[in-house]
Amino acid sequence: MAIKEGLRPGGRSARVQESIHSAVRELLEEQERSTVTVPQVAARAGVTPSTIYRRWGDLSALLADVALARMRPDSEPAKTGNLRGDLRAWAEQYLDEMSSEPGRNMMRDVQSSATPGYCVSILSGQLQTILDRYPNEPKPSVDRLINMAVAPTVFRILFASTALEVEELHRLIDIALAP
Incomplete structure (x- = not known):
């Protein structure tokens, strides 16, 4: 329902x-x-x-x-002064919050009952806010960021015994930022 x-x-x-x-x-x-x-x-x-x-x-x-x-954000994503830093700060916070036991439970609750695509729209909005801060920089699409950094993060949180390591998350963001 x-x-x-x-x-x-x-x-x-x-x-x-x-x-x-x-x-x-x-x-x-x-x-x-x-x-x-x-x-x-x-x-x-x-x-x-x-x-x-x-x-x-x-x-x-x-x-x-x-x-x-x-899960709805209370404020805009952190501003570090550059795109890579903003994306890393956002992704680290997301990883930290969602890999906690309450975060995992929230993800499972949403997965079991929520309207498909709702979480993606929340995350897309946050990522688009970051991308919009840097209009003159080459940047990936929101979909690329979701596919390259968010999806592996969520998969590991829900289906692996350990969450993604922060260093690996940084590597995934670097790959997503590469032309």
């Missing part, structure tokens, strides 16, 4: 959504994710379970929505 968008950006609907998201985040900090239930979330948020089912359909869609909200 696709995650439903809210009808209004503010008001009661936004307050209810934030209350439910907060309840999910708190419960995930207190207990194993496999033990979290819709009735627990509803009780913590002060709503009925039907409110959650009506908006999200099931627990996995709710977990994905909470994960997506946490």
Whole structure:
């Protein structure tokens, strides 16, 4: 089931959504994710379970929505003064955040329930912001950066026993920047 968008950006609907998201985040900090239930979330948020089912359909869609909200950037990517430095700083932060246990869980939640392409659009926007800072420099496309640096990073985080090493991530960025 696709995650439903809210009808209004503010008001009661936004307050209810934030209350439910907060309840999910708190419960995930207190207990194993496999033990979290819709009735627990509803009780913590002060709503009925039907409110959650009506908006999200099931627990996995709710977990994905909470994960997506946490994945949206709070600010622009760091500025180091050059394209390579900006890309490295962004990629290192992404690797650090997503290779943590909460990051891996967020990725799994999103993978299981989110609208296809949503994560790519978030990442593309961040990378495009970096590329736009350097209009006079030759630079790769966003797709090349995703294919050369982000995809291997995500693959290793989700499917390998260890995350990508920072030095290897730097090499992948250098390859992506090569003409």
